[in-house]
Amino acid sequence: MKSKQQPLSSDQLDEGLDLLFEQFGNSMTALQLQDIQSSEQALVKARNLYQQVTIGVKKDETIPLKIVVNLIEIPTRLLRSTFFSLEERYAKALEELQLAKAICDEVNASLQQLPQSFYASEPYVGFMDLFRFMFLYYDRVVATTTSIITGTIAKNDGLYVDEVGMYRNAAAELRKVNNLNFKVSDIKSYDVILPMVNLLNHLADIHEKKAEKLEEKRKRIEFLSPIDKKVFLVHGHNEAVLRELKEMLEEAGIEPVILKYEQDDGKTLIEKFEHYGRLCAFAFVIVTPDDWVENKKKKYFQARPNVLFELGWFCGRYGRDKVRIIQQKETPLPSDLNGIVTIEFTEHVEEAYRKIIAVLEKANILQPKAKKQVSV
Secondary structure, three states, X not given: OXXXXXXXXXXXXXXXXXXXXXXHHHHHHHHHHOOHHHHHHHHHHHHHHHHHHOOOEOHHHHHHHHHXXXXXXXXHHHHHHHHHHHOOOHHHHHHHHXXXXXXXXXXXXXXXXXXXXXXXXXXXXXXXXXXXXXXXXXXXXXXXXXXXXXXXXXHHOOOOOOHHHHHHHHHHHHHHHHHOOOOOOOHHHHHHHHHHHHHHHHHHHHHHHHHXXXXXXXXXXXXXXXXXXEEEEEOOOOHHHHHHHHHHHHXXXXXXXXXXXXXXXXXXXXXXXXXXXXXXXXXXXXXXXXXXEEEXXXXXXXXXXXXXXXXXXXXXXXXXHHEEEEEEOOOOOOHHHOOOOEEEEOOXXXXXXXXXXXXXXXXXXXXXXXXXXXXX
């Protein structure tokens, strides 16, 4: 037989709220300190207290207590989301935010269910304002953080994201807390609200600074950061010139990367090219007269198309200052490539030895002590 549920006495409610508000204070402190462990401990204690106080009590009379428990759980979810984001586990961060949003909605629904008499009775005068503030506070934080995490995931997926607008919108939304008008009569409520308003403004400042940095970053062209000192050699059909440049670099202590000699590990040609290109810090592009072409009734030799393609790829990923064309004289180049520094030779790459070494030293790939002594 199901036991009859009892009403919650005023003494039980007072005691329960006092105990839960103690954990609520611990939760606020943990949020400000970004202390996830203390936040989770406060939540566990609050849930246990709620279970103890509400055993056999009518559900509608436990609403004030449940609101406090929910207001302790939301910051815990937010902190978990923050730490998942720091670990770049954005899908998990988004899951925590979705749970936090569901709890916010539950708090809002609970606020509508509370009778007005509850807020007018002592000692609960002011609770309505405090609960409403906490709901609006967390609802804004969850919404703006969700927007940023969603944008980050989209960016990582290669989609366009207006990050500057995203962070500025987030800051503007958070600053709306300054326009909230609450008639809080309880000084303890002020002690909770004011630090949280300051925290939200501080978070808005962070977002605005992020937007400013991103705006400055847009003005600069950013290239691939090198993760090794290897040098990629792009070449055509002239094996003798390729071999000569390869041996020259090896003698100087540099590891050259020649795509056809590297393992493919099941990759397609373009995947293999991108993989090994990522591992290098500099590229030499050997331009020799390999292909016989006729253009506008003119016949001449030019570089192979793959050489020009790879030249463009490296200029786009490395920047022109980390790419050099090793050009055999009288081999034509498209006029669009006039801005790229070219090192010329007639028969042998050895003719340009000093220039090649100087370029590598300037790029911090080769130290001066590694210079090869050449008899004059």
